[in-house]
Amino acid sequence: MEAIQETAAAAPKAEPSTRRVPPGPPTRGASVFSRIRYGLNFFFDPFGFVGGRFESYGDTYFVAAENQPGLYVFRKPEDVWAVLVTEAKKFRKTHSAFRELGQVLGESGLLTTDGDTWRKHRRIVQPAFSPKRMSEYAEVMIEETVREARSWEHGKRIDLADAMMELTLRIVARTLFGHDASGDVDAVRDAMRTLQDGLVGAQLPIPRWMNIGLQRQERAVATLDALIARMIETRRRQGGNGQVDLLQRLLDARDPETGAELTDTEIRDHLVTFFLAGHETTSNALTWTFHLLGENPAQRARLEAHLDEVLGDRDPTPEDFPNLGFATQVLEEGMRLRPPVFVMARQAAEAVTIGEWELPAGSEVVLWLWHTHHDSRIYPDPERFDPDRFAPDAKAALPKGAYLPFGQGPRTCIGKHFALMEGTLLLATIARRWRLEPTGAAPKLHARVTLSPKNGLPMIPKKR
Ligand code: HEM
Numbered sequence: 001m002e003a004i005q006e007t008a009a010a011a012p013k014a015e016p017s018t019r020r021v022p023p024g025p026p027t028r029g030a031s032v033f034s035r036i037r038y039g040l041n042f043f044f045d046p047f048g049f050v051g052g053r054f055e056s057y058g059d060t061y062f063v064a065a066e067n068q069p070g071l072y073v074f075r076k077p078e079d080v081w082a083v084l085v086t087e088a089k090k091f092r093k094t095h096s097a098f099r100e101l102g103q104v105l106g107e108s109g110l111l112t113t114d115g116d117t118w119r120k121h122r123r124i125v126q127p128a129f130s131p132k133r134m135s136e137y138a139e140v141m142i143e144e145t146v147r148e149a150r151s152w153e154h155g156k157r158i159d160l161a162d163a164m165m166e167l168t169l170r171i172v173a174r175t176l177f178g179h180d181a182s183g184d185v186d187a188v189r190d191a192m193r194t195l196q197d198g199l200v201g202a203q204l205p206i207p208r209w210m211n212i213g214l215q216r217q218e219r220a221v222a223t224l225d226a227l228i229a230r231m232i233e234t235r236r237r238q239g240g241n242g243q244v245d246l247l248q249r250l251l252d253a254r255d256p257e258t259g260a261e262l263t264d265t266e267i268r269d270h271l272v273t274f275f276l277a278g279h280e281t282t283s284n285a286l287t288w289t290f291h292l293l294g295e296n297p298a299q300r301a302r303l304e305a306h307l308d309e310v311l312g313d314r315d316p317t318p319e320d321f322p323n324l325g326f327a328t329q330v331l332e333e334g335m336r337l338r339p340p341v342f343v344m345a346r347q348a349a350e351a352v353t354i355g356e357w358e359l360p361a362g363s364e365v366v367l368w369l370w371h372t373h374h375d376s377r378i379y380p381d382p383e384r385f386d387p388d389r390f391a392p393d394a395k396a397a398l399p400k401g402a403y404l405p406f407g408q409g410p411r412t413c414i415g416k417h418f419a420l421m422e423g424t425l426l427l428a429t430i431a432r433r434w435r436l437e438p439t440g441a442a443p444k445l446h447a448r449v450t451l452s453p454k455n456g457l458p459m460i461p462k463k464r
Contacts, residue, residue: 024062081401085409091346106269138318172278176246191220289334294438
């Protein structure tokens with residue numbers, strides 16, 4: 001998160017130059033005081049803070065840093081597309097924003113690696129997301145959701161954010177690791193919360209013994225590590241038993257040249273990455289979507305009519321997924337307004353031109369997806385919840401780079417189809433049975449690694 005906060009990161013020293021740069025705020029000192037003040041401003045209202053910058057400086061702004069190439073901040077779809085797709089080869093993910101995440105996810109997981117290491121590991125895990133696997137996963141998604149939906153009572157308030165977190169965690173653990181996570185939900189949820197806050201707090205420039213955020217982060221990582229070590233140990237003891245899930249794939253993988261197995265650390269890094277990336281995001285997407293439906297009863301009524309038409313009075317089956325198009329549109333509009341991953345970051349590995357700007361090697365780049373998704377030039381009346389924006393024709397007419405909740409290009413989300421299918425099936429299974437009523441004021445945004453509602457989301461299920 002550090003460079004996303006516009007704090008200059010350690011990058012190759014730049015020669016003093018007269019290169020033309022976008023407008024931006026005045027160069028800030030590197031003093032501890034200035035860093036803390038800056039960090040706090042960002043911490044409390046990142047969207048307002050960055051939105052103000054775009055208002056002042058335009059679609060691209062530049063944050064200069066002493067002796068370093070500086071930070072370029074983009075929101076225009078064509079610039080986002082250029083960084084992620086057309087010029088992707090000139091960027092790497094070893095951006096300072098990922099350094100803290102790397103401490104948790106390790107050095108082999110897909111999210112935080114680059115180059116040959118990333119390519120080798122992406123190749124190993126990709127088959128776990130093949131179409132055949134997907135339809136098996138769909139069975140589990142529906143089964144777990146029916147179990148969850150049956151446990152609710154008419155009129156009895158639930159915390160929907162907690163419920164979605166537990167449900168998506170159970171689904172990812174069962175589908176990818178063949179593990180029943182029911183007994184681990186509390187430990188993982190607490191670890192996740194700690195990590196979300198710790199990743200920000202842990203960077204404060206204060207000594208380790210004073211840094212409670214860092215200490216909590218280390219404890220959370222230890223909890224996750226212990227759980228994952230248990231999962232690997234159990235599977236090794238039991239043997240594969242014909243399993244073809246992600247865990248088995250990692251245990252069976254052999255280097256084509258040396259025949260070497262993956263090390264325990266490599267397997268651990270993958271599992272932590274999939275555990276975290278594979279449930280937190282989908283859970284937030286669903287939580288926000290139910291919140292938006294609660295605030296927009298007319299759209300909720302359209303969704304219910306759609307579900308009645310496609311499903312009648314039965315739960316969905318995996319085969320229903322392609323016919324639940326309006327439910328997918330609802331989810332897509334939910335992720336436009338509340339993108340679980342609201343910002344992306346890169347570092348230029350070599351000189352590269354983006355739009356009218358020439359970025360030297362070492363420049364840091366931040367793509368504010370939130371601001372692209374809320375741009376009234378692309379989405380008229382952008383705060384309005386309108387699933388018709390994602391009707392097939394309207395979606396096809398969107399400019400490239402205007403809607404990227406899963407990223408794009410070589411580093412696009414490996415779980416995109418998993419998440420769209422899971423989100424649609426969960427939405428359909430729940431909204432068919434329950435009308436979720438809001439209980440009060442809209443929740444505040446909690447923008448950390450992902451975007452969640454601050455203090456959860458109380459809702460009241462009413463039988464349909
Ligand atoms: C609504 C749900 C989800 C959202 C919004 C989301 C978003 C994203 C985004 C934006 C990226 C790209 C980040 C970048 O380029 O810097 C990404 C990458 C990734 N996601 Fe997801 N994701 C979701 C669900 C999932 C699921 C269900 C899984 C796994 C089961 C998953 C696993 C990953 C992994 C492993 C990567 C790294 C891919 C690579 O670099 O090769 N995600 N995700």
